Amino acid sequence: MKTRFAALLLAPLLAAACSTTNTPPAAASAPVATSAAVYPGGMVSAADPRAADAGTQMLRQGGNATDAAIATMLALSVVEPQSSGIGGGGFFVETDAAGHVVTIDGRETAPAAAHPHWFFKDGKLLSFPEAVPGGTSVGVPGNMALAAKAHKEHGKLPWATLFAPAIKLARDGFEITPRLYGMLKTNAKVAGFTSEGRALFYGTDGEPLPVGTLVKNPAMATTLEALAAGGPRTFYEGANPRAIVARVTNAPVNPEPMTEADIAAYAAKDRAPLCGTYRGYKVCSMGPPSSGATTVIATLKMLERFDLGALGKDSPVAWHLIAESMRLSYADRNRYTADSDFVPVPAEGMIDPAYLAKRSALIDPGKTISSVTAGTPPGAEKLAWADPAMAEEHGTSHFVTIDRTGNAVSYTSTIESPFGSGLMVDGYFLNNELTDFDMNPELDGRQVANRVEGGKRPRSSMSPTLVFGPDGKLRLAVGAAGGATIPAQVIRAIIGVIDWNMPAQDALGLPVIFAPGIDTIFIEQGSSLEAMIPALRALGHDQVVPRALPLKANAIEVIDGALRGAADPRSEGQAIPE
Template identity: 75%
Template sequence: MTPRLITLLAAAATLSGCTIIPRTVEPPAAALYEAGMVSAADPRASEAGAQMLRQGGTATDAAIATMLALTVVEPQSSGIGGGGFYVAANARGEVETIDGRETAPAAAHPQWFYKDGVLLKFPEVVPGATSVGVPGNIALAAKAHAAHGRLTWAALFAPAIKLAREGFAITPRLHAMLKSNAKVAGFSAEGRAMFFGADGQPLPVGTVVKNPALADSLQMFADQGAKAFYTGPNARAIVTKVTTAPVNPAPMTEADIAAYAAKDRAAVCGTYRAYRVCSMGPPSSGATTLLATLIQLERFDMKALGKDNPVSWHLIAESQRLAYADRARFAADADFVTVPVAGMIDRKYLTGRSALISQSGSIAKAVAGTPPGAEKLTFAPSSQLAENGTSHFAVVDRAGNAVSYTSTIESAFGSGIVAGGYYLNNELTDFDMNPQLNGRLVANRVEGGKRPRSSMTPALVFGPDGRLRLVVGAAGGATIPAQVIRAVIGVIDWDLPVQQALALPVLFAPGTETVYVEQGSWLEGMIPALKALGHADVQPRALPLKANAIELRGSQPWGAADPRSEGKAIRE
């Protein structure tokens, strides 16, 4: 049989529920590293992935098990009710990406968020059903497993099923999220019964919660394959919940769910100081924003300036402002609009953009440029800041395969709607809710079958020798590229170990005149210096930060988790 036919047969077997070992996977290679590593935002999820590595699984097997476990223990942030982006590489440095972003129902239209001719505001649609997109994570997992899995499909579900069936303890972070997002977390009867007491208050830290409905759903998907998510009882349950929601019911159909497909996308790669950096292209704005910011900074000696110099952070702010301005104007689902990806990271174009940056002063107003291939009709102005429904995880196996995977349900607890024991996303609010600006259509407007623009930036960084150096990503809405930028500069320019790089404070400059610095960090002490450099509006802000990474040095993987989170890296 041809490799293509083998791949198709493996995928079909996975979707039909057969537990075969995909034959496209090469036999275990000689170990490149002394051990594999998993870094995730919850140690129980990291351990689920590490179990797969100990059983001889690949980085892809471990990443899928981690995503499934996060569905159970981090219900506010991630899981099978949402979608994700998968960026993977093998030991030869070959990179591929899979788009598992949610899609709008076929009935969706540019006025989706209007009621009686009036544009609704975010609190009026979340919690609620008009925010729900067709979930993509299970389809993404099936596609990745068919190509790069070694363990059986069912084996990947075992840790998550055990956590859901036997119970998991509420952590301080989950408790805090339940308290601050009680309206959404307790929107459905299932959510209230699971996480709230008779007094209406969140259950205390340490309370062991069982989720038998989710355990049953996961067992069904494990036994019957990914098809069981997109057809049959599970699809009907999603449709019923969405179409009969007490707030803003929406016309999602079983056909919408059955039609969902995870898509292979071309990886978007560029170079920064001889390092190759790869991330996710449209519908993500991650790769273009990350690469544009870095390439615009290349002409400055960031190493000599150092992390303690206000000029370094001023330059990062200026470069971010330019990159985010382009992101806002051009980034969207490339299946629906022309996104000038090559132009947005073109070195000649970015050299011109970089020339706007000065070490001694600030750009008065950062506006989008005209990258090669840009269309003039597109304009999309929003940059959502307050988002907590996302999780990133990084995996490397002994053979040198790596996965950088960001998973999301958008806001904390998504839409608030629970189906089959899991929260459904509110991803459609990542579209620009107003389809026009100054009489012009925006690129990221709502359309049937379209995928909303994302900030998720799962990234891989390869050293000048071609070997993998860093697997990194983050959660936190529009701050995600800024967090990854900070980590890459920390490792490459400032020679920091990856854990110290993730501990660096974050500066976020989303293309406007306002620059946000992480509240409570030592960047607050630089506010006067940043203002002296021309930034009139610099504000301390409690940013939604959560990053995970693995650095490769020699034969050792070094895992890191954001010290602001409950994350942990676990060796095989």
């Protein structure tokens, strides 16, 4: 009866799904670079308008997209302390006007003393909430090393100039916004974990300071002034690493050994970008230890044989297909993605078109795959990693910068959970990034690829992405925040722009379906997807759960030589032109 009902309800949509009339010929799937783009002015899109303004100030002073991105990251360290900052890390994806893409890995590292049972205390595995506060969760921060490398190789303005907006915000003060207030209210145990956090953001009654309160952070201003004057090594040598080590090793909860040598040894790394094609567009993002590129590209490529354009954004079948493809790509992500300096990651195999064609063949427009498991992409034939449980992630901030000469940066920065570990050093929060490792190192006698090891970088969901049109020119720079939902948000945005011909702003407003490689699929609570639950269940999705997802995306698109900014309507974000 269920199958018959599904067929009657969805037959017209199923026919549209099987059509491939909107898919360009194979010859269109190999974009080539063309002449450099020139724009009348640059633009910055960020999760906070004060940070976006910091970036545009660099553009107005003659800086480029890299300068603007670094200034935006520094300003976010001040005004969005719950999400990202110099106490965390990030991934940087940049293209020049000719379409040459580079990616820099500024992901945090585990201290040398870390080991696979790092999250076990007295023989018992800590829960995620138990592991977050204090020293156990803190990785060596990478954002300043990333910024230094990016600036040295791609920047234009003097290093110290990039700090001026953030220093002013910290010294003169910034107002508490509704979003920050809400985070302080719901995460008081972490944000107010130390006396520094309580003094900065809470009143004597223990409640967060009201919306609109001007907060001054002189300790942060002093830290930024020292970094501006002394250069990036000031973060990794001298007083700052001594302060970090003191906080981590003497944390009131979960103290752990981290040394000044751990911090001094940190280096941001060049990584090869991962690129694939979707309907003639070239999609480039971040490879391991990020799972961004593999998950985004694999999901899109498996969808390519279905005519999502004909189905449209209001079709339950379209969202069913997206969920099914996502389930398959997340299953591979969960098993295989980790720090490629420590374990073999078959990243190229995970986006191999022939492999993905076989995976796509598992997807049926008329019914659900009963049980999803990881595949065996090329390069994984001898791997036998276990499938870990999904971890919760909620923090992070994404921002996009494009300058008038056509350079573009897509940069995602994070301290992981809201307010990271809760530990503060001289005005900034330290990350809890090590909880992005799979805390249980083995399951059923098999090792987990993303287990903790000294010096290793935890797997990330961050997906800073660049999309180039069939003409080789940049079409879209996009990324998101929200933990494991990040690839899902980026996928949704790209489909909105390419398949449904939507402006990027409208594409970021689309609802999100999140299918992290398990039988349950999550849909954005309160969105139009809730009305589709009966149709999705008719297609076999027995476990469809409405959920308040941590969504926040930013983008800039290029249309006919003009820049159009986009910021998630769920956020306080804004795009500001030069």
